Amino acid sequence: MTQRYQLFINNEWVDPLSGLWFDTLDPFSGEAWAEIPRANKEDVDRAVEAASAAMDGPWGTMSATDRGLLLHKLGELIEKNADNLTLAESRDNGKLSSEVGGQVRYMAKYFYYYGGLADKIQGAVIPMDKPKVFNYTRYEPIGVVATITPWNSSLLLTAWKIAPALCAGNTIIAKPSEHTSASMFELAKLFIEAGFPPGVFNVITGFGNEVGEPLVTHPKVPRIAFTGGDEGGKRVNLLAAQHLKRVSLELGGKSPHIIFDDADLTRAANGVITGIFSAGGQTCMAGSRLLLQEDIHDEFIERLLAIAGKAKLGDPTRSDVQVGPVATRPQFEKIMEYIQIGKDEGARCILGGNARTGEGFGAGQFVEPTIFVDVDNSMRIAQEEVFGPVLAVIKFKDEADAIRIANDIRFGLAAGIWTKSLHRAMLMSEKIKAGTVWVNNYRSTSFTTPFGGYKDSGLGREGGIEAVKEYLETKSVWISTDLDMPDPFVRKY
Ligand code: NAD
Helix, strand or coil: CCEECCEEECCEEECCCCCCEEEEECCCCCCEEEEEECCCHHHHHHHHHHHHHHHCCHHHHCCHHHHHHHHHHHHHHHHHCHHHHHHHHHHHHCCCHHHHHHHHHHHHHHHHHHHHHHHHCCCCEECCCCCCEEEEEEEEECCEEEEECCCCCHHHHHHHHHHHHHHCCCEEEEECCCCCCHHHHHHHHHHHHHCCCCCCEEECCCCHHHHHHHHHHCCCCCEEEEECCHHHHHHHHHHHHHCCCEEEEECCCCCEEEECCCCCHHHHHHHHHHHHHHHHHCCCCCCCEEEEEHHHHHHHHHHHHHHHCCCCECCCCCCCCCECCCCCHHHHHHHHHHHHHHHHCCCEEEECCCEECCCCCCCCCEECCEEEECCCCCCHHHHCCCCCCEEEEEEECCHHHHHHHHHCCCEECEEEEECCCHHHHHHHHHHCCCCEEEECCCCCCCCCCCECCEECCEECCECHHHHHHCCEEEEEEEEECCCCCCCCCCCCC
16 A cells, blocks of 8 residues: 655645646665655645745744744654654665664754754844944845755755755745655654744645746745756756746766875775765765776775675665665666766776666666776766766876866866875865865765855855855845935935
């Protein structure tokens, strides 16, 4: 029996006006396990009305302190209900239950952090260059925020947006990926339990063209927070620009992971494996281009083969499994295509390169951890995002060479550097064009620090105090204390 979800609008569960639902599949078994409402433009209108009205309701007049306390309460409920949220999310995206569980518990901290920040958003009194006037700034919420998110980490990537947006006093319409919507409905239940007023958080589900675009173009949605692929991101940006909306985009990456010959190679090898094979490489920040200094190339490859060659693939709910299935069938096919492209381009596949099927592999949506050597940075396998467990290895000579190769790409999301030299670490961190640089670690994120992309990897930042500013308008207020009558036709400067 599959479970049927309803849309969540104005704190109520409602059927989609289309009267249609679609199946969501478990990527391991390949079977449908829940039915997701297929919302349309009219449902978007309903959600926007609710979210707009909520800005003028109790939420709009609530003190920032009380708003913060509500966020805190939500964080507690997320921790309390972590198992349930984890189950819904991992059944949809096929990631290891252990990884999703960790993400969900960590996600609670975003709400604690931004809950604490809510009543610390302060304007300033500005010393003026003019006499007899008092000027101050105040920060105000922008209004209704639409969050549009991908399938790889539905809940966490939504939390990156809604925690600062709610902290700033906005209301939300969450539009999760059509592949991973169930967990957002489970989260919505916690908003009711926490006591959020109606319309503050709404969930509408469906497809990019049927739900995403009406949301992005709706005149009463002034702010779009998007995470997803290039193509969707560019389309959203184009549509939003026509309506002069504020947009943040977290897009793809092809992040360089750079290993110098003076690095602790044991730790570096583990870091490289984490960077590309955890989550089956289905992460925007995957360290998918490995840059190896030429004198350690062969030794380092041996180390990688020794670890990755033993990776256990299988049922992602089992605690001994290290790599789960690919989240969706189209993504599985895309990864297999890229493996063929790499071979056709002349790169040498020294590990994996195959799908895994048969007993223990469910519906067979598995790709083996795959390593290509003899890769030239101009190859498609080095330039394009695969979003799977495929590592492209490129040799470099020295710092200058590594910087040149690392930056010779249209993406700029993240980079990893392994070295014991402080000088090298600082030089590389400065020269690499990426929003995040990890030195002697990889794939860490935190609510306390900004995350986002240079170049085609996106616009704006999520995380830290900076993120709240992205959900606020600044108003400058001038109060005259002048008792003299000014000349009505001459403006004084
Ligand atoms: P996608 O772009 O296909 O979909 C993302 C979301 O956008 C979905 O909810 C989808 O329904 C919606 N959408 C698609 N077209 C739309 C349109 N025209 N208008 C409005 N909404 C639209 O991405 P995906 O395949 O789900 O996710 C994988 C991509 O996400 C990868 O490229 C990855 O790098 C990127 N990603 C980036 C980050 C980051 O933080 N930078 C994090 C995770 C994933």
